[in-house]
Amino acid sequence: MKLKAEFRDRDEMIIYLREVFAEAAARSPEVAETRGGRCAAEAALERIRPERYASSRNYLKGAVTRLAAYLRHGVLSLEEVRLEALRRGGPKAEKLVTELAWRDYWQRVYRRIGAGIWKDRESYKTGWRTSDYATELPTEVIEGQTGLACMDAFAAELRRTGYLHNHSRMWMAAWIVHFLRVRWQAGAAWFLEHLLDGDPASNNLSWQWVASTFSTKPYYFNRDNLEQFTDGLYCRQCRHYRSGCPFEGTYEDLQARLFPRMPEAR
Amino acid sequence: MSKVMVWVHGDSLRPGSAALAKHPEARRVFVFDDRVIEGYRLSLKRIVFIYESLLEIEGIEIRRGDVAAELAEAARESGVTRIVTTESVAPGFARISERLRRDYRLELEVLTEEPFAGIGKAESERMDLKRFSRFWQPIKSRALNLNRSLW
Numbered sequence: 001m002k003l004k005a006e007f008r009d010r011d012e013m014i015i016y017l018r019e020v021f022a023e024a025a026a027r028s029p030e031v032a033e034t035r036g037g038r039c040a041a042e043a044a045l046e047r048i049r050p051e052r053y054a055s056s057r058n059y060l061k062g063a064v065t066r067l068a069a070y071l072r073h074g075v076l077s078l079e080e081v082r083l084e085a086l087r088r089g090g091p092k093a094e095k096l097v098t099e100l101a102w103r104d105y106w107q108r109v110y111r112r113i114g115a116g117i118w119k120d121r122e123s124y125k126t127g128w129r130t131s132d133y134a135t136e137l138p139t140e141v142i143e144g145q146t147g148l149a150c151m152d153a154f155a156a157e158l159r160r161t162g163y164l165h166n167h168s169r170m171w172m173a174a175w176i177v178h179f180l181r182v183r184w185q186a187g188a189a190w191f192l193e194h195l196l197d198g199d200p201a202s203n204n205l206s207w208q209w210v211a212s213t214f215s216t217k218p219y220y221f222n223r224d225n226l227e228q229f230t231d232g233l234y235c236r237q238c239r240h241y242r243s244g245c246p247f248e249g250t251y252e253d254l255q256a257r258l259f260p261r262m263p264e265a266r
Numbered sequence: 267m268s269k270v271m272v273w274v275h276g277d278s279l280r281p282g283s284a285a286l287a288k289h290p291e292a293r294r295v296f297v298f299d300d301r302v303i304e305g306y307r308l309s310l311k312r313i314v315f316i317y318e319s320l321l322e323i324e325g326i327e328i329r330r331g332d333v334a335a336e337l338a339e340a341a342r343e344s345g346v347t348r349i350v351t352t353e354s355v356a357p358g359f360a361r362i363s364e365r366l367r368r369d370y371r372l373e374l375e376v377l378t379e380e381p382f383a384g385i386g387k388a389e390s391e392r393m394d395l396k397r398f399s400r401f402w403q404p405i406k407s408r409a410l411n412l413n414r415s416l417w
Contacts, residue, residue, distance in 0.1 A: 001336075003298070003328040005321065013321070014314060020330070021303070021313050028309035036318030038281050074278035074352070075319050079380045086411055097409055098402070104382040105401045108390050111355035162311045193307045196315045201355070215397075 027193075032162040034069060034196055041070035045081065050089025050096045057095065059229050060165050065096070068197035069163070071103060078104055103202055110201035117204045118185060120213040126178065127261030133183040137190055141176065148246070149238035150226060151175055162196035167229055173210040174220045178258050179246050184211040222254055223247040270375075271295060271346045273337055274326065276302075277354035279319040284377035285352045286323065292350070295340045296320055298330040302358065334365035341372060348373040383409035 003020060007013040018025045034040075048065045056062030070076040082100050085093040110117055120130060140146045144155035154168045164172070169191070176187040184207040191207075192198040208214035223245055227235045235241050247254075255262070272285045272294040280286070286294060298316075302308070320326050329336045341349060349366060353359075353376050366372045378387070383405055385393075394400040406412075 001330050003330055005326055005328050007321070010318070013317060017310065017314055017317060021298075021310060024303060024308055024313055025310045027307060028311070030309065030311055031314050032311040034315065036315040036320075037322040038279075038319070039322060069315060073276055073316060073319060074280055074283065074379075077280065077379050078382045082382060082409065091410070091412075094410055100382070101402055101405070101409055102398060104385075105395070105398050107355050108393070108401070109395050111390070112395060114357040114360075159309075162309070162315070189306075194309050194311070196312060198306075198312065 028159060030160050030162075032160070032196060034066075034161065034163065036069075036073075036075070038075055041067070041075040044070065045076060045084055048081075048085065048088065048096070050085050050093035054092060054095035057099075058167055059231070060167065060233070061231065064165060066163070068202075069195075072197040072199045072202070106199075106201040106205045109205060117200050120211075121205075121208055122213050124218075125212040125216060125262070126218050126259045127263070128181065128259075130183065133177070133181050135183055135186060137176065137182055137186045138180065141180070142190060148240060150230070150234035153234055158191070158194045162194050164195070169206070170210060170219060171221055171226055173207050174218075175247075177207070177211045178218055178220050184208060184213065218259065220251075220254060220258060221247065222249055222251060269346060270348045270350050271337075271341050271344055273349050273351040274320070274323060275333075275351065275354060275359065276316055277356060277359070278352040278379070279316070279323070281323045283352045284379050285350045288377060289350055293327065293340070293344055293346070294323060294325060295327045295329060295337060296323075297333040297336040298328070299333045299358070300331055333362045334370060337362075337366060338370040338372065341370075347371075348375065350375045350377065352376070353378045 004016055007016065014031055018029070044066050048067070049063045052063035053065065057064055067076060067081060071078060071081065078100055082097055085096045085100070089096065124130065141151070141155065144152040146152055151172060154164055154172050158164050173184070173187055176182050177184050188204045188207040191203055192200065195203065205214055210219040212218040223235065226247060238245070249257070270289055270292050272289050272292045274286070274294050274296040298313070303313070317328070320328055327340065329340070337349060341347065349372050351374065363374055363376065366374050385405060
């Protein structure tokens with residue numbers, strides 16, 4: 001079936017796509033502000049600041065590049081971004097180039113394992129068996145109705161913008177897999193529905209890295225960490241700040257609570 | 267009229283992709299894969315992003331359905347028997363490529379993009395990919411152009 005390829009403007013295109021892809025629109029009707037296309041991609045590439053990226057990338061307000069969606073769909077090639085990063089940053093582009101290398105690495109793993117990308121690469125190192133993890137995401141997680149200001153805000157942002165900062169993705173993945181004890185596959189599939197940069201390789205293998213099925217230990221975080229890198233934005237407005245925050249505690253506390261069967265935790 | 271048709275897919279939406287650069291005059295076709303859209307339950311915003319990217323590829327023809335069947339139909343319309351595309355590592359790409367060749371008897375040429383830090387497929391096959399660090403250590407200086415000062 002042939003589709004229309006000429007429109008007066010973006011709005012006309014969106015109206016048309018809502019009709020033609022009615023099932024997708026019924027599932028989630030939001031349209032992101034992020035623009036597709038080579039022009040927008042080049043403008044984003046023009047804005048990268050490799051040196052500031054290196055020092056601030058873990059902060060939600062840090063100088064991240066927002067190139068992922070363009071890289072994922074090949075609107076920009078990884079190699080052209082690597083060369084541009086080095087041209088601008090020289091040796092100070094090391095951190096950014098390393099992150100590009102992660103994407104390249106995931107792609108090479110994907111080439112090798114194909115659909116195996118959906119299977120646990122290794123067993124969990126958490127002390128739990130795969131069968132100890134739930135297979136479905138709780139509805140309130142998807143709908144952003146858990147009462148945790150941070151996670152509910154991330155869920156809403158994911159749905160509205162098709163983007164999450166890398167650190168938010170890691171927190172959310174760690175929360176889903178380790179705190180809620182849900183299989184990483186459920187979270188990975190949910191992210192792929194929404195992320196404009198959703199790519200089975202980077203996405204699933206990063207979830208596996210957090211889960212510990214593609215790393216030597218689970219990734220998890222505590223409130224101090226989230227509070228620091230978000231500048232306290234969510235904690236300040238969270239009704240669980242004084243009591244009931246599941247992320248409160250030292251890493252030792254959390255490890256004992258989350259992974260009581262993990263050999264090192266005993 | 268060019269004797270080839272370019273298959274543009276969602277892993278290679280650059281107007282200057284390997285296939286489009288080699289055949290700037292050829293008919294170029296993209297097909298939204300119903301199987302992918304439903305299989306991944308893609309949200310509308312993802313489709314909008316891809317669509318918007320496609321519209322910057324001059325002369326793009328956009329279709330929807332079964333990718334191999336749609337491409338074969340477009341090729342038949344143009345009287346073309348050879349399709350050129352840019353490589354993707356996705357298993358779906360291999361599946362569709364195989365169908366184009368086997369079921370539709372089309373010749374398929376797959377071009378590769380300039381690889382990251384010059385690490386081609388042959389080298390990649392020999393690499394230890396168990397962990398990122400094992401992949402990264404041997405290529406790090408190359409990727410960062412650290413040996414450039416020696417020249």
